[in-house]
Amino acid sequence: xxxxxxxxxxxxxxxxxxxxxxxxxxxxxxxxxxxxxxxxxxxxxxxxxxxxxxxxxxxxxxxxxxxxxxxxxxxxxxxxxxxxxxxxxxxxxxxxxxxxxxxxxxxxxxxxxxxxxxxxxxxxxxxxxxxxxxxxxxxxxxxxxxxxxxxxxxxxxxxxxxxxxxxxxxxxxxxxxxxxxxxxxxxxxxxxxxxxxxxxxxxxxxxxxxxxxxxxxxxxxxxxxxxxxxxxxxxxxxxxxxxxxxxxxxxxxxxxxxxxxxxxxxxxxxxxxxxxxxxxxxxxxxxxxxxxxxxxxxxxxxxxxxxxxxxxxxxxxxx
Amino acid sequence: xxxxxxxxxxxxxxxxxxxxxxxxxxxxxxxxxxxxxxxxxxxxxxxxxxxxxxxxxxxxxxxxxxxxxxxxxxxxxxxxxxxxxxxxxxxxxxxxxxxxxxxxxxxxxxxxxxxxxxxxxxxxxxxxxxxxxxxxxxxxxxxxxxxxxxxxxxxxxxxxxxxxxxxxxxxxxxxxxxxxxxxxxxxxxxxxxxxxxxxxxxxxxxxxxxxxxxxxxxxxxxxxxxxxxxxxxxxxxxxxxxxxxxxxxxxxxxxxxxxxxxxxxxxxxxxxxxxxxxxxxxxxxxxxxxxxxxxxxxxxxx
Numbered sequence: 179x180x181x182x183x184x185x186x187x188x189x190x191x192x193x194x195x196x197x198x199x200x201x202x203x204x205x206x207x208x209x210x211x212x213x214x215x216x217x218x219x220x221x222x223x224x225x226x227x228x229x230x231x232x233x234x235x236x237x238x239x240x241x242x243x244x245x246x247x248x249x250x251x252x253x254x255x256x257x258x259x260x261x262x263x264x265x266x267x268x269x270x271x272x273x274x275x276x277x278x279x280x281x282x283x284x285x286x287x288x289x290x291x292x293x294x295x296x297x298x299x300x301x302x303x304x305x306x307x308x309x310x311x312x313x314x315x316x317x318x319x320x321x322x323x324x325x326x327x328x329x330x331x332x333x334x335x336x337x338x339x340x341x342x343x344x345x346x347x348x349x350x351x352x353x354x355x356x357x358x359x360x361x362x363x364x365x366x367x368x369x370x371x372x373x374x375x376x377x378x379x380x381x382x383x384x385x386x387x388x389x390x391x392x393x394x395x396x397x398x399x400x401x402x403x404x405x406x407x408x409x410x411x412x413x414x415x416x417x418x419x420x421x422x423x424x425x426x427x428x429x430x431x432x433x434x435x436x437x438x439x440x441x442x443x444x445x446x447x448x449x450x451x452x453x454x455x456x457x458x459x460x461x462x463x464x465x466x467x468x469x470x471x472x473x474x475x476x477x478x479x480x481x482x483x484x485x486x487x488x489x490x491x492x493x494x495x496x497x
Numbered sequence: 498x499x500x501x502x503x504x505x506x507x508x509x510x511x512x513x514x515x516x517x518x519x520x521x522x523x524x525x526x527x528x529x530x531x532x533x534x535x536x537x538x539x540x541x542x543x544x545x546x547x548x549x550x551x552x553x554x555x556x557x558x559x560x561x562x563x564x565x566x567x568x569x570x571x572x573x574x575x576x577x578x579x580x581x582x583x584x585x586x587x588x589x590x591x592x593x594x595x596x597x598x599x600x601x602x603x604x605x606x607x608x609x610x611x612x613x614x615x616x617x618x619x620x621x622x623x624x625x626x627x628x629x630x631x632x633x634x635x636x637x638x639x640x641x642x643x644x645x646x647x648x649x650x651x652x653x654x655x656x657x658x659x660x661x662x663x664x665x666x667x668x669x670x671x672x673x674x675x676x677x678x679x680x681x682x683x684x685x686x687x688x689x690x691x692x693x694x695x696x697x698x699x700x701x702x703x704x705x706x707x708x709x710x711x712x713x714x715x716x717x718x719x720x721x722x723x724x725x726x727x728x729x730x731x732x733x734x735x736x737x738x739x740x741x742x743x744x745x746x747x748x749x750x751x752x753x754x755x756x757x758x759x760x761x762x763x764x765x766x767x768x769x770x771x772x773x774x775x776x777x778x779x780x781x782x783x784x785x786x787x788x789x790x791x792x793x794x795x796x797x798x799x
Contacts (some may be wrong), residue, residue, distance in 0.1 A: 210701045217596050218605070224593065225609040228616055228673060231627045234637065238630070249635045297520030300513045307506055312517060319524055321780070324531020325772030326733075326752070327759040331537070331544075332530045351523045381512045410620035413734070417760055433622045433738065436629060468626050475618045483614055487677050 232472070239263070239469050243462035262466035265458045271423075272431060272467065279409060279427040279471070282345040286408040291401050293350040298359035299385050316353050333418060340422040344414060349407065355400045362396035363389060399485040402478075409475060428471045435464050538770040551766075558770035568771065571754040574747060575731045578663050585664045587724055589672045591717065594679035595709060599701070610680075613673025621734035624670055628662070628739075629653070654743045662739060675720075682716045683709065722790055726783035729775055751775045 206214065233253070238246050242257035250256075266272050300306060301313055323329075329348075338344040366389060374384050390397060412429035419425045426434075507514070533548075538558055540551040562568055593613065600606045616624070631637050632652040639649040652658050686708065694704050731750035740748035751771065759768025790796075 207700060213701065214599070214601075217599055218602070221596055221600060221605070221609045224673075225612040227669070228612045231631055231669075232615070232619070235627055235630060249640065252637070293519045293523060296516040300516040303513060305510070306513050307503070307510060312521065315521065316524060319528040321783075322532060323528065323776070324534050325769065325776060326755055327765055327769045327772060328531035328534025328537065329527065330760060331534055331765065332526070336526065347523065348527045351520045351527075356520075381516065385516070406618065410622075412620065412622050429620055429622050432626065436622065436626045436738075464626060465630070468623050472619060472623055476615075479614070479618050480611055483611060487681075 235465050236469055239462065239465035241462075243459040244457055246462060247459060261458055262462035263470070265463055266466045266470055271426075272428070274424055275426050275428045275431045276470070278425060279429070282342070282411075282427055283405050283408040286346045286349065287401055287404040289346050290350050290352065290355075290404045291397065294352055294356050294400070295359055295390070295397070296385070297351060298356045299363055299381075299389060301356070302360045302363035316351075316356060320353050330417060339418050340420055340425070341418075342425060344418045345408070345411070345427075348414070349404075349411075352404070352407075355403055358400055359393070359396055362393050366392055395485065395488070398482075399488060402482050402485060406475060428467070432464075432467050432471055435460075435467060535769060535773055537766050538773045540766055542766040542769075544765075554766075558767050559774070561767065562770055562774065567749065568754065570746060571749045571751050572729075575729060575750040575752075578660055578731050578736075578750065579728045581660055581664050582667055583724055583728075586667045586672070587721070589668045590674075590676035591679055591713060593672060594676045594683060594713075595705065597676070597680060598683045598709065599705070610673070613676065615673075616670045617674035619670065621670075621738050624666055624735075625738040628666055632662075653741060656744055656747050659739070659744050659747045663735060666735065666739070678716055678720065679713055682713055686712045718790060718794060718796075722783075722786050725786045726779065728782050729779045 202214075203211065234251070237253060237255050238251050239262055240258055240260070241251055241255040242259040243262060245257045297316070301309060301316070303309070306312075324332075333339070333344060333348065338347065370388060370392070371384050374388055379387075410429060411427065412433045415426050415430040416433065419430075537548060537551065539553055539555060540548070541554050541557075542548070542551045597606055597610060600609075619627070633639070634649045634651050638652070643649065650658075652662070690708050691704055694708060699707070729751065731752055733752040733756065736748060736750050737753050737756070740753065752775075755768045755771050755775070758764045758771065
C-alpha cells in the first residue's frame with residue numbers, strides 16, 4: 179500500500195517532467211534550446227565557482243595539517259582533524275581578537291544606527307528649517323573627501339589612536355544608509371505621528387516608540403550593513419592601533435598572518451605543539467582563522483540577503 | 498523683525514536640531530576637518546608644529562611629485578587596472594542578470610543567485626587568503642595546469658598576472674552582488690511586453706535584443722557613469738592585500754602609493770599632495786563623464 183503511494187508519486191513527477199519537456203521542445207526552436215542548455219550549464223558553473231574556493235579552504239582546514247601539506251584535498255578532508263581549530267581557540271591573541279570583533283560590531287552597529295537614524299529622521303521632516311542645507315552638507319561628503327592622510331592626522335589629533343572609539347566614531351554616520359532610512363521614514367503616514375504629537379509626545383518619543391517599530395525592515399537592513407562593515411573592517415586597526423596589540427580585531431590579525439608580517443607562525447604554532455607529536459602548520463592556522471572569522475557572516479547571509487537587496491535598491495533608486 | 502521670527506521657529510524646532518547634532522558633528526569632524534587638512538599639501542608639514550606652525554612651500558610638493566617616476570607608474574597602473582575592470586568586470590553582472598532571467602528553472606535560479614552573493618560577504622583579507630591558497634605553487638590551479646603538463650607557475654611573483662588577477666578576483670567577489678540592481682530592473686519589465694512580442698512571433702533572442710536590453714539601459718547608464726568616474730581610484734584593499742614587493746612595478750596604484758609615502762614614510766605633505774591630485778582628477782572625470790552623458794542621452798547623475 180505504502181509502496182504504491184511512493185510509486186504513484188514518482189510517476190506523477192515523471193509525467194510532470196515529461197510534459198514540461200514536451201512544452202519546452204514545442205515552444206522553442208533548436209537554437210533556443212541549445213541556448214537554454216548552455217545557459218543552464220554556464221550558470222551552474224557560476225554557482226560552483228562562487229562556492230568552491232571557500233569550500234576547499236574549509237575542507238583543508240579540517241584536515242590533518244601535515245597531511246594537508248601534501249595537497250590534493252579538493253572536496254572533503256582526507257584525514258579529519260580539529261587540531262588547527264583547537265590551536266586557534268587556545269591562542270589567547272586570536273580569542274581576544276574574536277571578542278574585539280564581536281564588541282566593535284555590537285557597539286559600532288548600535289551607535290551608528292542611532293546617530294544615522296536620528297539624522298535621517300530629522301532630515302525627513304519637511305518642516306525642518308535649513309533642511310536643504312543640512313541634506314547638502316551630508317550629500318557633499320559622498321563626492322569630496324580629504325583623503326587618507328588628512329583623515330589620519332585629524333583622527334590622531336583627536337586622540338583616537340590606540341582608542342577603541344576609533345572603531346566606532348568615524349563610521350557613526352554613513353550617508354548612503356542615511357538616505358535609505360530617510361526614504362523609508364518619508365513614507366510613513368504623517369497622521370500617525372500627528373496624533374501622537376497631539377497627545378503630547380515629543381520627537382524622541384515618537385521616533386523611538388512609533389517610527390522605529392514601523393520601520394523595522396529598513397532598520398534591520400541598515401543594521402546589517404553596519405554590522406557587516408564593522409565585522410569586515412581591518413584597515414582602521416591597521417593604522418590607528420599602534421601599541422595596544424590586544425585591540426586588533428580578527429580581520430586585522432588575519433591580514434597580518436596572510437601577509438606573514440607580524441605573527442609569523444612561530445608563536446602561534448608553538449601553542450599547538452604542547453600535545454607532543456601533534457604538529458600544526460602556520461598554513462593550517464591561517465585557514466582555520468579564515469573559516470572562524472567568516473562563519474558568523476555565512477550563518478546569517480542566506481537569511482538576510484533579501485533585506486540587503488531591498489536596502490541596496492532603495493539607496494540606488496534615490497540616487 | 499523677520500530675523501526674530503526665524504529664531505523663534507528654530508527655537509521651536511530645537512528638539513529636531515538636537516537629533517541632527519550628533520550626526521552633523523561626526524560629519525564635521527571626520528569628513529570636513531580632513532578637507533581643511535588638505536592645506537598641508539602646500540606646506541612642509543611637521544606633526545610637532547601643526548598646520549599653523551608649518552612653513553608654506555607653495556607647489557613644491559607637487560613639483561617633486563610630478564618628477565617622481567614611481568608616481569607616473571602608479572597612475573599608469575591605476576588607469577590600466579580600472580580600464581581592464583571596465584571592459585571585463587563591468588559587463589559581467591549585466592550578462593549574469595540576463596542569463597538568470599532566461600533560466601526557467603526557478604529552484605536552480607534562486608540557488609545560483611544566492612551562491613553568487615556569497616563572495617561579496619568575504620572581506621578582501623579573506624579573498625586574498627583564499628586565492629593565495631588556490632594559486633600557491635602547490636595549489637589547486639597549478640595542479641590542474643600540471644595535468645596538462647604545464648610546469649608550476651609562481652603566480653604571486655609574475656608581473657603579467659597581477660592585472661588579470663585583479664579583474665578575476667574583482668569579478669568573483671562583486672559580480673553576483675552587482676547584478677542585483679540589474680535583476681531588479683529586469684523584474685520591473687511589464688510582462689505584457691513579452692506577451693505582445695509572443696503574439697508578433699518574436700523568438701527568445703529577439704525578445705532579449707528588443708525588450709530586455711533596452712530595459713536595462715537607464716540603470717546601465719548610471720552604473721557606467723559611476724564606474725568611469727572611479728577611473729583614478731583603484732580601491733585600496735584589493736590591491737594592497739594582493740601586492741608584494743616583487744611586482745610593485747605593475748601593482749603600485751595611487752592609493753597604495755599615498756599610503757606608503759604618507760603613513761609608512763611619514764611624508765604627510767607629499768602624500769596629501771598626491772591625494773589631492775587624485776581627488777581633483779577624479780572629480781574632473783566625473784563632471785566630464787556626466788556632461789557627455791547628458792549631451793548624448795539627455796540625462797545624467799545630477
